[in-house]
Amino acid sequence: MLPEKLLSGVSTCQDVIKCAYNLNDFEVDVYKRLAEKGPTRADELAELLGKERSTVYRSLQKLMSCGMCYRETKGIERGGYYHVYIAADRIELKKKLERCVEDWHSTLKEALSKFE
Numbered sequence: 001m002l003p004e005k006l007l008s009g010v011s012t013c014q015d016v017i018k019c020a021y022n023l024n025d026f027e028v029d030v031y032k033r034l035a036e037k038g039p040t041r042a043d044e045l046a047e048l049l050g051k052e053r054s055t056v057y058r059s060l061q062k063l064m065s066c067g068m069c070y071r072e073t074k075g076i077e078r079g080g081y082y083h084v085y086i087a088a089d090r091i092e093l094k095k096k097l098e099r100c101v102e103d104w105h106s107t108l109k110e111a112l113s114k115f116e
Contacts, residue, residue: 013097014028016097016101017031017068017093017097020097020100020101020104021062021066021068023062023063023066026051026055026059027059027062027063029049030045030049030056030059030060030063031063031068031069031087033045033048033049034060034063034069034085034086034087035087035090038086039072039084039085039086040084040085041082041083041084041085042056042057042060042083042085045060045085060085063085064085067088067093067096068087068088068093069085069086069087069088070085070086070088071083071084071085071086072084072086
């Protein structure tokens with residue numbers, strides 16, 4: 001059995017997400033706000049969250065790297081483009097987290113099998 005201390009900080013789904021993807025509270029908040037609002041530009045999210053656009057942008061980059069959101073490019077009629085960010089579906093995210101936990105469990109069991 002794992003020591004109680006190891007899992008003492010993991011009691012909510014948010015804790016599992018933070019642990020699995022090495023995220024902080026703000027990054028999880030960005031995901032939540034994105035999921036609530038729907039497709040949103042980084043500057044709009046920054047305004048909603050009361051943070052600098054660059055701070056929100058870095059969080060979005062991290063969320064994209066772990067598959068918690070993705071970016072779509074939208075064209076502007078007069079030329080140019082902009083990006084909107086879209087939160088990953090919560091059901092799909094839950095499935096990915098379950099696989100992550102199962103993989104972690106398997107890795108720990110394998111490591112323990114080599115314990116002497």
